[in-house]
Amino acid sequence: MPSYKTEAINLRSARFSEADKILSVFTKERGKVSVIAKSACKPSSKYGGRLEVLGYNNLFLAAGKNLDILSQAETIESFHSVREKERSLGTGLYMARVLYYFLEERVPHAALFGLFLGCLKALKRGDDPDSVARMFDVRLADIEGFLPIERFSSELRSRINSVQTGPDTPRFSREEMENIDLVLVPGISEHVGKDVSLWKNM
Amino acid sequence: MEKHVIPPRFSAVLRNRSFIFLWAAQMLSQLADRIYIYVLVLAAYTLTHTNLGVSVPMLSFGIPSVLFASFAGVYVDRWNKKYTMLVSCLLRAALIFLMLILLKSSLVWIFFVSFAIYTIAQFFAPAEASSLAEIVERENLILANSLFMTTWMWSSVAAFGVGALLVSAFGNDNTLIISSVLYIISSLSILFVSLKYSVHNPESSVRTVKKDLLAGFEFIRRSSIIRHALFKMFMITSALAVVSMLAIQFAEQYIGIGAQNFGYLVIVAAAGMLFGMWMLGRLSHFFKKGHIIFAGFLMTGSCLMLLSQTKNLYLAFFYCFVLGVGNILINATLQTTVAHNTPRSLRGRVFGIQNMLINFAFTVPVVLFGVIADYFGLDTSILLLGIILFIPAAMVLVDPQSRIA
Numbered sequence: 001m002p003s004y005k006t007e008a009i010n011l012r013s014a015r016f017s018e019a020d021k022i023l024s025v026f027t028k029e030r031g032k033v034s035v036i037a038k039s040a041c042k043p044s045s046k047y048g049g050r051l052e053v054l055g056y057n058n059l060f061l062a063a064g065k066n067l068d069i070l071s072q073a074e075t076i077e078s079f080h081s082v083r084e085k086e087r088s089l090g091t092g093l094y095m096a097r098v099l100y101y102f103l104e105e106r107v108p109h110a111a112l113f114g115l116f117l118g119c120l121k122a123l124k125r126g127d128d129p130d131s132v133a134r135m136f137d138v139r140l141a142d143i144e145g146f147l148p149i150e151r152f153s154s155e156l157r158s159r160i161n162s163v164q165t166g167p168d169t170p171r172f173s174r175e176e177m178e179n180i181d182l183v184l185v186p187g188i189s190e191h192v193g194k195d196v197s198l199w200k201n202m
Numbered sequence: 203m204e205k206h207v208i209p210p211r212f213s214a215v216l217r218n219r220s221f222i223f224l225w226a227a228q229m230l231s232q233l234a235d236r237i238y239i240y241v242l243v244l245a246a247y248t249l250t251h252t253n254l255g256v257s258v259p260m261l262s263f264g265i266p267s268v269l270f271a272s273f274a275g276v277y278v279d280r281w282n283k284k285y286t287m288l289v290s291c292l293l294r295a296a297l298i299f300l301m302l303i304l305l306k307s308s309l310v311w312i313f314f315v316s317f318a319i320y321t322i323a324q325f326f327a328p329a330e331a332s333s334l335a336e337i338v339e340r341e342n343l344i345l346a347n348s349l350f351m352t353t354w355m356w357s358s359v360a361a362f363g364v365g366a367l368l369v370s371a372f373g374n375d376n377t378l379i380i381s382s383v384l385y386i387i388s389s390l391s392i393l394f395v396s397l398k399y400s401v402h403n404p405e406s407s408v409r410t411v412k413k414d415l416l417a418g419f420e421f422i423r424r425s426s427i428i429r430h431a432l433f434k435m436f437m438i439t440s441a442l443a444v445v446s447m448l449a450i451q452f453a454e455q456y457i458g459i460g461a462q463n464f465g466y467l468v469i470v471a472a473a474g475m476l477f478g479m480w481m482l483g484r485l486s487h488f489f490k491k492g493h494i495i496f497a498g499f500l501m502t503g504s505c506l507m508l509l510s511q512t513k514n515l516y517l518a519f520f521y522c523f524v525l526g527v528g529n530i531l532i533n534a535t536l537q538t539t540v541a542h543n544t545p546r547s548l549r550g551r552v553f554g555i556q557n558m559l560i561n562f563a564f565t566v567p568v569v570l571f572g573v574i575a576d577y578f579g580l581d582t583s584i585l586l587l588g589i590i591l592f593i594p595a596a597m598v599l600v601d602p603q604s605r606i607a
């Protein structure tokens with residue numbers, strides 16, 4: 001059974017049998033991968049809190065037929081502060097859910113991995129969670145080639161364009177956020193097969 | 203991401219170097235393909251002297267396009283699209299050279315080599331459609347699609363004439379060599395296309411083709427925009443395939459120009475496509491895509507209903523012209539809708555499935571309407587076809603989801 005090491009962000013975690021966990025992780029090199037972590041639910045588990053959703057780890061995995069088997073996890077960044085605040089947790093979970101449904105199994109997507117990590121870092125930095133969620137939507141649609149930029153108002157368009165290369169997320173007004181949601185939510189909902197507007201904070 | 207939103211312009215599309223090379227590649231490969239078909243049908247007839255013999259190469263074109271088009275899309279998503287197109291052209295060129303030896307031998311060999319050529323051809327169309335969406339600015343894609351479709355039609359029409367000229371001037375063998383050389387020039391043209399984005403997928407060996415294909419179908423199932431667009435595309439393609447089939451009888455019995463001159467009706471429709479392309483350039487900035495498609499279906503449906511009742515040559519030409527206009531308005535807009543609403547990682551599969559549907563539209567509906575025309579008459583079948591085309595238009599009024607595509 002070939003084993004490999006990869007950077008991964010946890011998208012979803014569910015209990016499996018008595019002591020195991022099944023995780024869905026977004027890896028940098030292999031895209032979305034389903035992983036089984038044996039004995040992860042035992043109190044004496046070696047993984048500790050590393051398998052929480054939004055955790056960013058170095059994973060050591062053995063490739064399986066359907067599920068890869070986790071043997072070791074090392075924290076790169078825990079994003080503990082993101083999970084502590086209700087609003088940033090909401091945005092983090094929103095992005096994780098969208099990606100969980102959007103990504104195909106084992107299709108690498110370096111650009112989306114970078115986007116997700118960048119947005120989590122923005123949340124950790126304390127950027128406005130609602131604006132981060134909208135920036136995530138815009139960038140996701142842009143990377144995947146379905147961003148209807150012509151449907152945004154000209155001010156919003158130039159604002160989005162001007163901050164594309166900047167380090168910070170722009171703080172969108174409520175009106176701008178509504179404009180972004182109006183244009184992008186139906187498209188993203190179609191692509192993930194769920195109504196994503198129900199997952200947002202606003 | 204685009205910095206400004208400007209009205210779509212042909213000049214902007216034609217200034218795009220990659221687009222020009224891709225466009226040239228499409229025209230050359232289309233021309234090569236049709237010339238090859240011409241020689242093959244002729245060779246099959248010379249070998250067998252039967253209509254059944256002629257249908258053998260036809261089957262070798264039809265079967266791979268229905269069976270393998272969707273699978274080809276899976277590989278298009280996995281592979282580099284530029285090299286997929288390039289290799290597809292080069293392999294077809296090589297197989298046509300091989301056909302030079304087999305042309306006089308046996309119909310079975312002709313069938314198998316043609317089958318291989320058209321299986322390889324299935325990789326070209328989805329790779330080309332996906333690449334087009336990458337190299338043309340979003341706002342200009344509708345015009346780029348209309349240019350592609352119009353020249354596709356024109357090279358198809360022209361190629362049969364060119365094929366006849368080449369065969370009479372140089373003979374079958376040399377015409378096949380010309381077809382092969384056209385494929386090679388087409389591949390050279392592809393070499394100069396620069397793609398901004400190409401999926402590199404080192405994990406593809408782990409995933410199965412079936413799983414990937416199902417993901418493509420699942421995307422279409424849950425995306426109502428794509429579902430509606432593909433349904434409408436199937437409807438309009440079926441209608442035009444049926445009209446092309448009925449045109450022979452129509453030319454002879456209704457407008458009295460003789461069955462051998464039905465090509466004039468096709469040429470008029472192709473001229474309508476050119477006009478439609480120009481019109482689309484004007485309309486696309488002012489109207490929503492859904493409205494253009496709605497108008498296109500109303501126009502095409504009404505035109506077919508009127509065509510079924512006419513025996514006047516000039517009116518028939520006018521209606522064919524309008525059919526060409528309607529076709530380009532609907533098809534170019536739908537193709538753009540599909541590209542705009544499909545994630546780039548899935549475009550190959552969606553275009554592959556679309557290709558399969560389009561090829562299917564050339565088979566079953568054509569046979570069905572052939573039977574209807576034999577039983578109920580030509581005018582009834584064209585009238586029925588016109589009425590059927592009102593269904594997608596009516597859907598727009600009833601179902602809001604259908605309005606988007």
